[in-house]
Amino acid sequence: MNKDIILLRLGELTLKGRNRHRFETQVQQQLKRVLQPFPSVTIRHEYGRVYLDLGGSEYAAVARQLDKVFGLHSYSPAIRCGLRLEEIQTSVREAFAEIQVKPRTFKISARRVNKKFPYDTYELNRLLGGTLLEQHEDLQVDVHNPELDIRVEIREQEALVFSEVVPGPGGFPLGSNGKAMLMLSGGIDSPVAGWLAMRKGLRVQAVHFHSFPYTSERAKLKVIDLTRTLAGYAGKITLHMVPFTDIQTRLKQECRDNLLITMMRRAMFRITEQLAARQEALAIVTGESLGQVASQTLPSMHVIGAAATLPLIRPLITLDKAEITAMAERIGTYPISILPYEDCCTLFVPKSPSTNPNIHAVERQERYMEEWLPEAIRTAVEQTETMYIVPEQPEKEDSLF
Template sequence: MLPDGIVIRLGELTLKGRNRHRFEHKIVKDIRRVTRAFSKIVMEQQFGRVYVTLNGEPYEGVAQELKKVFGLSSFSPVYYTESELDTIRSKALSLLTSESVKPGTFKVTVRRADKNFPYDSQEMNRLVGGYILQAVPGLKVDVHRPDVDIRVELREDRAFVYSKMVEGTGGFPLGTNGKALLMLSGGIDSPVAGWLAMKQGLELEAIHFHSYPYTSERSQEKVKDLVRKLAEYAGPVTLHMVPFTEIQTRLVQDYNDNLLITIMRRTMFRIAEQIAGSCGAMAIVTGESLGQVASQTLPSLHAIGQSVSIPVLQPLIFTDKQDIITIAEQIGTYPISILPHEDCCTVFLPPSPSTNPNLKVVQAIERSLPWLPELIEQTVQQTEAIQVGPGEPDRFENLF
């Protein structure tokens, strides 16, 4: 049977407190955005739920897009019928017998939104369940762990019958917890960190540091492709492309020792902080996972993080690498991340980067580089802002 519609349940976090209406409005807006290609669907919003009538649009296609909406708890394909006992029984029986694997146990769960319906929820549970038991020999009722849970929603104009529950992405509606700037490399970790940040309700802009011609133009395209993948969940995302070549070459000329990466990362953070201030972002999001590389030991994270005054959010800090890869595969960034294009840090990596930098020593070295603050300001001014969207041409923006 082809579903007539979809019932969408909003997450519990979304429904709490005085922000409920704002959260619901944002989720409905995001549902409309991801399903805009399906022009025939009709949406209706009620407390804690959104009802979608497909009007012939493919359920599988719409369902795939709904998995990109943050704040959704779950959704179900639903079948419509007249709000009348016999037709509800018939539809419920058809749904159960259409299961690909014959169930041994079932239960019926009725939700009576229409209080004028002649039977209450408990009576309907018995009336529908008893009808199915008589029609299917050997079938048993299990109210705790049934093979199939036939759900019926009684509404004024019609009834909904369904049995499948598809888990949603969860989290908070996109943008309801503020805005942050994602430091995006071409690797596996930072796109996953960005996705997790969006799941927690952060609107994102992204920043990437490139060292052309030491890094290729294709490495920049790779980063745009990663942003394009994240934009499937967020809509168009602004990507700030920072020309980092001059700063890196000057650093290598004046100080090419084991604290080079620490100083480079502190410089990146300072630039990111200025860009964040210009675009209204209140935090920086990074893809660090504790202990993965030299710049991600606790002393390194401390020394690098002290370079800025805004919060640095690290969603992956205690996450195992395989778990990060699993999420990257799920959200579609992994095949892009493993393409063999270098980033600016690997090109200028010293032979033995320090894993235990002393902050006072790092600060003393920076004071011996009087040209650095001015070059940071020049680099910020030369940064290029590009709006990247899913399936859309890139659009250049003026930041300053």
């Protein structure tokens, strides 16, 4: 099949009424970004559809980039042909010939944008279906539940024929729903939470807490690599590296051992909120999954989350570890997340962390630390290192050969 054009379908943004044009523009901006290595590809937007004219570029290489475009519901590689009936029938036969596992039932779904086309939809379905029935005696038409649906679009200047529908990432265009801070550890969960947040239209900035020299330079590079992978879906991501050693060691000395993780997480939320205020972000995204560890029981999340005033977004809250791991593998963060470089939380885990902390006991403990903890939090914010992470650049189209 000569796959020289791709038809794109946009997702949830179609429900947005008057915002639709703005969201479509944002999707097209994402498309331009991910398709920069393919200068021969052109983007056309007409009649509520978006088309990519490949201009000789390899379909498979372009399709890989489409997986990074949030707001894209699905796409289909199509055969382009003229508006003569014989040409369309030939393209339908070509589309059927490309099917590796031949179906027993099929239907033709024609869509006429060009109302001047001489055949109506019913007649076109019959004429195009007939050209397949003539060649394949064991093939039958099933308009309700066919194994194969060959779709034909009659445009103003051309016709498109396709049968394959490839799922896209879905969601909303990146940045269309505002900005949030992602609490990014070096583990499996938080990068997936960040990806899911971006998929729902949030532009995220990452916040990572390190405890040098207890955590190594390799652990820092691991987090940068995770951010770089996520940046492949966003164009660039701001990463805030927060020095947490002083707060962590002081908490270990002064607070009850079973409350150490609770106190640490509350301090992290307060630091993240101060960074969010500077960046005009309106939410905090975490990788918490209900019941997965001591700090992620419902009582623990209630007490820890009470330290924050911004909305807390927990995309993974009801997912199992296997589901999260599968997502991490799909978006490309898993091989980095499992590298054996520990983050600050895993190094300071007490033997018996509380799974049911008492908020009054925690607040009382914090009052004993008022002479140093608020100032230590402000210092950590002031000493935060901010860097701007861009994705690895794919090879230009003319360097692939």
